[in-house]
Amino acid sequence: MPACIYSSAPLPLVLAASRAQSWVDVLRAYSKCCGYLQGVYQPTPAELEHGLSYMPNAQSTSLFYYGLIKGPIAPATPHKSLVLAALKRYKSCGSVAALRRVIQEDVSSATLDGARAKLALASAAGLWEAALETFLSHRQLTDSTLQRRLVLSALSNSNQWRLALGVLYMKPKVDPHPIMVRPLLRCFGRLNDHRSALRLTAAALAAGHSMSTPLLSALLPTLQETGKWQLALHAAHELQLLSATRAEARTNLLIYNQLVDCLYEADVYAPFSLDEVVQQTVDRMRPRDPEEVRTPARAPHFRMHTPVEVFQQFQSVLMALTSVYSKAMNVPRWYSRSIGWIVDGALKEKTVFIVLDTNFLLQLVQKQLPLEHFYAYMKQQYPDLREYSFATVVVPFTTVSEAHAYIWGPKERFPLDVRRVLWSRAVSLLQQPHVYVLSIAGEYPCSSLNIIPRLAYRTMPDNVAGTFQHDPDLRILSVCAALQHYFRMAKAVSNLGGTTIPEGLALFSLLKYHVRRYCNTVKGCCVDRLLLCTLDKRMSRGAVHMGLRVFPRLSP
Secondary structure (H helix, E strand, C coil), X not given: CCCCCCCCCCCHHHHHCCCCCCHHHHHHHHHHHHHHCCCCCCCCHHHHXXXXXXXXXXXXXXXXXXXXXXXXXXXXXXXXXXHHHHHHHHHHHCCHHHHHHHHHHHCCCCCXXXXXXXXXXXXXXXXXXXXXXXXXXXXXXXXXXXXXXXXXXXXXXXXXXXXHHHHHHCCCCCCCCHHHHHHHHHHHXXXXXXXXXXXXXXXXXXXXXCCCHHHHHHHHHHHHHCCCHHHHHHHHHXXXXXXXXXXXXXXXXXXXXXXXXXXXXXXXXXXXXXHHHHHHHHHHHCCCCCCCCCCCCCCCCCCCCCXXXXXXXXXXXXXXXXXXXXXXXXXXXXXXXXCHHHHHHHHHHCEEEEEECHHHHHHHHHCCXXXXXXXXXXXXXXXXXXXXXXXXXXXXXXXXXXXXXXXXXXXXXXXXXHHHHHHHHHHHHHCCCCEEEECHHHHHHHHHHCHHHHHHHHCCCCCCCCCCCCCCHHHHHHHHHHHHHHHHHHHHHHHCCCCCCCHHHHHHHHHHHHHHHHCCCCCCCCCCCEEEECCCHHHHHHHHHCCCEEECCCCC
């Protein structure tokens, strides 16, 4: 229990609760003692704060604060140290409603110091109405850039962008410093008002301010959604974000995740819609009608890009990001070569190929299970896999990145020691010899086959207007499509007695196969030795549409 040191003899309430074993005992002891001493002794703020420190949650804090602190002195306001202690307890518990009530009832804004305190507390609690009202009540507050920044943050976090713009441009006018405009940029990004975000950024840069890492972080969602991925990568290069130290990489990991999202916006097939891809592929598969009228204006010719072409186009950025993530995540072995080499090794060793999704990896980590635990169930679900050895495991970069973000995400999810244990388990699993952890340089070239998972998702009934276009699961399924491609190439070479075939021809053959699946003229499994482990039902359905085997079998 928390210890308090007092210069004099023990205070009555502290002494009464000295042998308490739980917060309930503390509350009961304080209540009895206050009842016995009513009208005789007034509890001091120090001993009340001591008792309040034992309350573990919002409910117990409310019982103590309103029953023992406010009740005996109502309607007077408690001592400011007790109000502050109650606010800290409610904030640590995440009780916004309780914070709002205390700020509105017990924090006075009559004096300038009180108004500053109320403004800071209201902004921290997200109470934009109270923050704005307090800010406008004192002229000294409107003249302060710091206080205006607090109000802007509260308004922007609540998506009150019109009021936030009014505060930003109200008199006396302030310099549009990046620290002032960043909350609004994040607000515009959430609301998809990218034009306003770009205008506000231009105003800050026109005022003589330069691009900075925090400003770029706030602007990256807008650059991603507006297709300005080249500008985002250029800004990151200019700010030397791609050559960061280990400490800087860990600090700016969120920015690197946003840069990866921007990089995936660089779709080599952007000029073509899925309907155009399907139509052109169908036209090339069927024989030409000599009497068919050919229009002079022809549509752009669609062709599949190879993973090597995509890697060469973005090689410098991919290798720089690989280096940064190796520093930030502390994963011992990243695989950055072509995954075709992994397929060749798996074919020689006659092993089953397993791809892990994020939720499956997290299940292994949280329950401390080895992947071998599921091998018997996989063979039971797919009996023909018993003839193969187990297993070559591929963990895409997206899987590792999402697992890292989940474990090291909001502080309320896991305590620090639990995070360390979970991540050490994940690293232990990922560094096994038969596990290949794809870096961003190993995963991103597989986006040259992103047409295939997009076709699979297009056939799903709940994919309305491309809802899942930016779904990270598509990146994992693109890795699966690339593995299908290399397995089919290896099989074709084996059938031809070792004669190699052009990769473009093999890619077009794979595209024809998936277009037939899209048109519902082909069913079954594409590669029997390729298994996707996922607990996501929607992703499982998409994988089945791609001709993938899924474990466990979730889709009908």
